[in-house]
Amino acid sequence: MSETIKVRSDVVNEDSRNVLGRILLIVRPYWGLLTLSVAxxxxxxxxxxxxxFLHQKITDQAVIPGDIDMLWHFFTLLVGVIVILIVVNLLSVILTGKCSLDMEKALRASAFRHLHTLQLSYFSRTPAGWILSRITSDTTRITDxxxxxxxxxxxxxIHVIVILGFMTAVNWKLALIALTMIPVQVWVGWEIRKRILRDQREARKQNSxxxxxLNENLTGIRVVKALRREERNLHDFEKxxxxxxxxxxxxxxxxxxLNPLIQFLLFFTLTLVLWxxxxQFKIGGLTIGGIKSFISYFTMLQWPIQELTRVLGEAQQAIASGERYLSLMDTxxxxADRPDAKPIDSLKKEIEFRNVSFRYDDGDRTLVLKNVSLTVQPGEVIALVGSTGGGKTTLVNLLARFYEPTEGExxxxxxxxxxxELSSYQSRLGIVLQTPHLFSGTIxxxxxxxxxxxxxEEIVTAAVQAGADDFIRSFPNGxxxxxxxxxALLSVxxxxxxxxxxxxxxxxxxxxxxEATSSVDTITEKMITASLETLMTGRTSFIIAHRLSTIKRADRILVIENGEIAxxxxxxxxxxxxxxxxxxxxQQFRLEREIPLMRQLGT
Ligand SMILES: Nc1ncnc2c1ncn2[C@@H]1O[C@H](COP(=O)(O)OP(=O)(O)OP(=O)(O)O)[C@@H](O)[C@H]1O
Ligand SMILES: [Mg+2]
Incomplete structure (x- = not known):
């Protein structure tokens, strides 16, 4: 991960309220559902x-006086309350769950959509892992x-308020003792959780x-073995x-x-309450049932307090996640299309480079292409050759509009x-890259x-024209x-x-x-050359080729050196x-001719 990315992902530089406000705006469609679930x-x-509360009543008004009718009365009431509670709980959990999944889906979809509008240079400088975690774990943390x-x-x-209410109803003086201890508990819990979260965050960072x-070592295992880097890599890995x-x-x-400390505070307060x-009992301000329910209220209070400190900690992390998510969305x-961009009807037209100069934003800022002028007629085949780093790929990247000229047009x-319009332009292009990329799935x-x-049928026809049909049919599943x-299961x-x-x-x-420097055998090379012929016929073509046969076929050859047409x-x-x-x-192409010749001669 590069330094700039590290800085971008780890430093909180926006006002956290601002981040929260913006994220809330994004998820505005879910406000209704959220309010309902809170209600x-x-x-x-x-x-x-x-x-x-009913338990207290049962003890005081039914169990202690031995009143069976009263017991029955409270029992039916209790059953009613429990049934309602179950239904309400069920509804609110389902609603919140749906809301969470919907929101996550929406955040991911808009990030995915936004990502695909970004230019290639963004992906060359942003590690894929960084983008992945913005769209996966960060969105989950925000929606959670x-x-x-x-x-x-x-x-x-709500629990804290209601419980305090009930406690006050039982005995306000005791409630006051409990109330003074709550801030202490929250503070202790919050401080310790902050440390836990900090360590967990560090652990996650080390984990990634x-x-x-591991990934680099496994994908580069051949290089690792060839250069005997095992010991050194193990040392880095162990660190x-x-x-x-x-x-x-x-x-x-x-x-x-955390737990022993919280428990200590709890028992300390409980001792105060009991005392x-x-x-209060002595002066008649409290019944046995009252003491019992007060203690159970007080014990019940512990859980929501711990929940609150946990949620506060998670919210802090979610704000950092929100900021990282927004930094992706803000790129x-x-x-992009100009406001007045119009669709293009055809690319079978004259293509002209007019004094095109170009520099990469994040390169060393020197011009990679210098004042390139070039006119290409429809159907013409242009071959680009030249030393490595000369600017050939850059020139076709500009043509494909993956980048746009810094100067000229x-x-x-x-x-x-x-x-x-970018889409109408690029949809008329066909590109075969230096390292062909296939997606997992079938041929x-x-x-x-x-x-x-x-x-x-069209697929088979295309494969036949490309000369790929034979080998495809030789596979068990065709x-x-x-x-x-x-x-990975196919050859280059x-x-x-x-x-x-x-x-x-x-x-x-x-x-x-x-095209990559040829890495295939002569028979496959012949097939590739033939299929390229098919592809180039009747189309304006720009080919960066290393094979003499392909280059010779070109109508014009451009030698690109140091960003200029030499x-x-x-x-x-x-x-x-x-x-x-x-x-x-x-130097180069003669070898190509000579090697087969030498083979024939057996030298
Ligand atoms: N994404 C990029 N960001 C910054 N600089 C780049 C980028 N891609 C290429 N360059 C620089 O631009 C120059 C031209 O590179 P380019 O890839 O166009 O060369 P090339 O002629 O295609 O070389 P090769 O024959 O090796 O493929 C090089 O100096 C390279 O370092
Ligand atoms: Mg190249």
């Missing part, structure tokens, strides 16, 4: 206390406090570091687990102290592409990804074969072919290929020039 809670609390926290908190407050470290142990152990210790009730999309049919799902309404997470060449089939099915008007022309023109292309060609 039902109030009812439940009143009925709950009524039961203890707004629903169950409010539920338990209001229940506790541990998961990340993290050690830190996690300390944090968790400290939380456990505070937890162990007071002895005096503005820098690439890219025009389609004579109009700056920023005048068009069929993956080919269909860019055109959800495609029929099975098109329904699972590809695994990121296509197979993934390439499937992603080309996906692009063919989408039938794009502008095709972009950012040379431009056809294969033979550029060879004749004896410049940078010639150099690249003789």
């Amino acid at each position: 039902l809670n109030l009812l439940a609390s009143v009925f709950d206390n009524l039961i203890t 406090v707004l629903t169950w926290g409010l539920f338990d908190g209001s229940f506790a407050i 570091l541990m998961t990340a470290s 993290i687990t050690e830190a996690r142990f300390h944090a968790s152990y400290s939380a456990t210790r505070w937890n162990a102290i 007071g009730s002895k005096t 503005e999309a820098t690439i 890219i025009a389609v049919g004579g109009n700056d592409y920023r005048e068009f 069929r799902d993956n080919i269909r990804y860019g055109k959800l309404n495609a029929t099975d 098109y329904d074969e699972q590809v695994g997470e990121d296509g 060449g197979q993934k390439q072919l499937i992603s080309i089939a996906r692009a063919i099915l989408k039938d794009p008007q502008l095709f972009i290929l950012d 040379e431009s022309g056809t294969h033979s023109e550029l060879l004749r020039l004896r410049g940078r292309y010639y150099e690249l060609y003789s």
Whole structure:
């Protein structure tokens, strides 16, 4: 996790009331439901206390005088109250639960939607884990406090008030003793819980570091083994687990102290109350039933007080979660439709780079593309070659509008592409990336990804055109074969072919290929080259290729060096020039021709 992200996630810099207010505004549709559940809670609390009140009456007016009729009378009353309590409790728990799940769903959906409006640069600089925890655990923590926290908190407050009311009704002097002790109890509970929460938060942080470290080690296991990093990595891992142990152990210790301390305060107060009730009994201010119910009221008071301190602690955490959630929602999309953006009818038009310069926001701020000018006719195939880091990927990223020019403009049919709606522009593009990405699911799902309404026949046709049909059919489940997470069950060449089939099915008007240095065998390479031919025919294409065969096919080759077009022309023109292309060609591409030749000659 980078420093900037750490700062963003851990420091509370907004006024917490402001965060709470904004989150409350977001969940405004649920206010009605929430109020209803709090109201039902109030009812439940009143009925709950009524039961203890009835117990007192039963002791004083039925059990002690031995009045059976009275006992029966109170018993029916008690049953009635219990039935109502059960129904009210049931309703309020269901309501709160529904509200909590609905709210969580809404917060997640709006974060997910917002996330997809953000430009690529946001994802290059924000770790995926950071985004994941904003959408999962942070939303849960917020909704838990707004629903169950409010539920338990209001229940506790109402309970405290009602119990104090009943206690005062029994004997106000004793109630006063209890009342003075409540703030002490809340304060002690709150202070200890704050420490527990702090330790738990630290433990969670260490836990996510541990998961990340494990994940990196497992995904990079080959590199780890090859470089013999096992010992060093184990040492790093142990340091993290050690830190996690300390944090968790400290939380456990505070937890162990909490209960005895609370119990001590409880018994201390109880002793005071008993001492007071002895005096009250003597002067006739209290009955035996009164003492009994007062003590049970007092004991009952402990639970809501502990609940209150717990909810307060959780609310504090939820505010931090709310702030992190809002920081995600506040990230503005820098690439978005202009207010007057219009749909584009076609990309089969002249494409023009007009003095395009570009720098990445978060790079070292040097220009990655410098004053690039280029005119491409519809249907033309442009190949981009050049040294690594020269700016080829950047150029096609701008064309795909994943980024927009810092200076200059890219025009389609004579109009700056920023005048068009992003979705209508990008939906006409077909892109095959350097490392093809497949989603877990079947091969069929993956080919269909860019055109959800495609029929099975269309999928097969696209696969045939891509030259992928044969190997797909050789799988036991054919098109329904699972590809695994990121296509892990397939070879790199197979993934390439499937992603080309996906692009063919989408039938794009502008095709972009950012091809990896070939990592496949010669037969697969031939298949890929053939399927790319199919894809490029009749479409404007920009291909960053490392294969000579693909490059030779291009109408024009651009040599990109240090963010500039160093040379431009056809294969033979550029060879004749004896410049940078010639150099690249003789260094790199000649090998390509020579290796098979050498193999043939057996050398
Ligand atoms: N997301 C990014 N943020 C900041 N700088 C970047 C980013 N992506 C690329 N760069 C920088 O921009 C420059 C051009 O990179 P680019 O990926 O366009 O090169 P390339 O020609 O595609 O190289 P290769 O042949 O290795 O794929 C490099 O110096 C690189 O460090
Ligand atoms: Mg690249």
